[in-house]
Amino acid sequence: MLSNVRIERTESPKTKPNPEKLGFGQYFTDHMLLMDYSAEQGWHDPRIVPYAPLTLDPAAMVFHYGQAVFEGLKAYRTAEGGAQLFLPERNAKRLNRSLERMSMPKLEPGVLTEAIQALVGVDQDWIPEAEGTSLYIRPFIIATEAMLGVRASSSYLLAIVMSPVGAYFDGGLKPVDILVEPHDVRAVRGGTGAAKTAANYAGGLKAQAAAKEAGCAQVLWLDALERKYVEEVGSMNVFFRIDGQVYTPVLNGSILEGVTRGAVIELLEDWDVMFTARPLSIQELVQAAANGTLEEAFGTGTAAVISPIGGIRWNGQLYPINGGQVGELSQKLYDTITGIQRGMVRDVYGWTVPAVAEQEELRAGV
Numbered sequence: 417m418l419s420n421v422r423i424e425r426t427e428s429p430k431t432k433p434n435p436e437k438l439g440f441g442q443y444f445t446d447h448m449l450l451m452d453y454s455a456e457q458g459w460h461d462p463r464i465v466p467y468a469p470l471t472l473d474p475a476a477m478v479f480h481y482g483q484a485v486f487e488g489l490k491a492y493r494t495a496e497g498g499a500q501l502f503l504p505e506r507n508a509k510r511l512n513r514s515l516e517r518m519s520m521p522k523l524e525p526g527v528l529t530e531a532i533q534a535l536v537g538v539d540q541d542w543i544p545e546a547e548g549t550s551l552y553i554r555p556f557i558i559a560t561e562a563m564l565g566v567r568a569s570s571s572y573l574l575a576i577v578m579s580p581v582g583a584y585f586d587g588g589l590k591p592v593d594i595l596v597e598p599h600d601v602r603a604v605r606g607g608t609g610a611a612k613t614a615a616n617y618a619g620g621l622k623a624q625a626a627a628k629e630a631g632c633a634q635v636l637w638l639d640a641l642e643r644k645y646v647e648e649v650g651s652m653n654v655f656f657r658i659d660g661q662v663y664t665p666v667l668n669g670s671i672l673e674g675v676t677r678g679a680v681i682e683l684l685e686d687w688d689v690m691f692t693a694r695p696l697s698i699q700e701l702v703q704a705a706a707n708g709t710l711e712e713a714f715g716t717g718t719a720a721v722i723s724p725i726g727g728i729r730w731n732g733q734l735y736p737i738n739g740g741q742v743g744e745l746s747q748k749l750y751d752t753i754t755g756i757q758r759g760m761v762r763d764v765y766g767w768t769v770p771a772v773a774e775q776e777e778l779r780a781g782v
């Protein structure tokens with residue numbers, strides 16, 4: 417439970433951005449939520465304050481040893497004018513797994529979702545309405561102790577900021593090509609790949625730039641030990657349909673467990689689609705692409721939901737998938753998940769949660 421969140425409202429609300437030009441993560445709402453951790457008091461003093469720069473000591477441990485974890489989820493405007501979150505408790509559980517891996521203090525159950533609902537309540541007029549748009553929510557936790565000794569910090573800051581974001585795909589799903597990264601690896605078993613921690617992304621930027629240079633939208637990461645098995649695509653999990661069977665790499669300790677991945681697996685099982693999580697070698701996949709049995713491939717993540725893959729570039733050769741067309745299953749998964757998120761498809765799975773706590777709705781006269 418989150419106790420008494422102090423709310424300090426801004427006296428100068430910002431002008432809202434053009435809803436047709438939101439892009440991703442460029443604009444931020446009027447408020448942010450902050451909460452402190454100290455060894456003596458634990459997590460304390462949750463407060464919603466006007467969005468503003470943070471002041472940190474230059475010796476704050478996050479700048480030196482990288483204790484920083486984050487989450488990403490969205491609030492969606494529903495057809496009836498309400499707002500809902502998608503599986504926020506799974507983000508909360510993953511945040512705790514990330515915190516534990518990075519020697520950082522965990523949050524009590526319910527705290528993250530309640531903090532998000534409180535903040536969305538204050539800035540609910542920032543949730544955009546057009547199809548495909550949403551309010552992206554970015555909780556993060558950083559080490560704040562001013563100290564250069566190498567050990568875990570004794571103090572931390574939790575912050576939540578929110579950004580209205582545009583449609584990932586304008587005018588329908590668009591397959592993209594991906595580049596199999598031959599040199600760099602994203603993560604290694606025993607490392608931090610299963611945690612949503614900042615350094616994993618810094619280490620991936622070089623390969624991402626190389627992919628762009630090769631005309632590909634994303635990197636397809638291979639495992640670090642054998643450079644043989646596929647792990648993820650960019651910062652998305654990845655699925656393949658071969659001969660009517662759907663596969664995704666099995667969680668092996670270096671793969672980030674996506675919330676979208678979990679929802680896709682539940683749908684496949686509910687739809688009686690044959691599904692297996694197992695190691696998938698790049699050799700097996702390009703062979704299937706070459707002989708036409710690789711029917712569909714797609715990435716899954718909060719930003720795009722489903723991102724169809726049009727071709728795999730490996731060893732200087734492009735292996736097209738499904739003639740570069742969006743697959744039937746990719747489209748059905750996309751329509752179902754986005755439909756549930758927007759309240760257009762009945763949520764028989766219990767995946768959605770109100771984005772605003774009830775008292776806040778009353779206060780705002782909703």
Ligand SMILES: *Cc1c(COP(=O)(O)O)cnc(C)c1O
Nearest residue numbers: 651652653672674675676717718
């Ligand atoms: C966040 C993330 C994902 C996708 O997770 P979702 O919860 O589905 O958004 C996949 N891989 C990596 C590396 C990520 O950071």
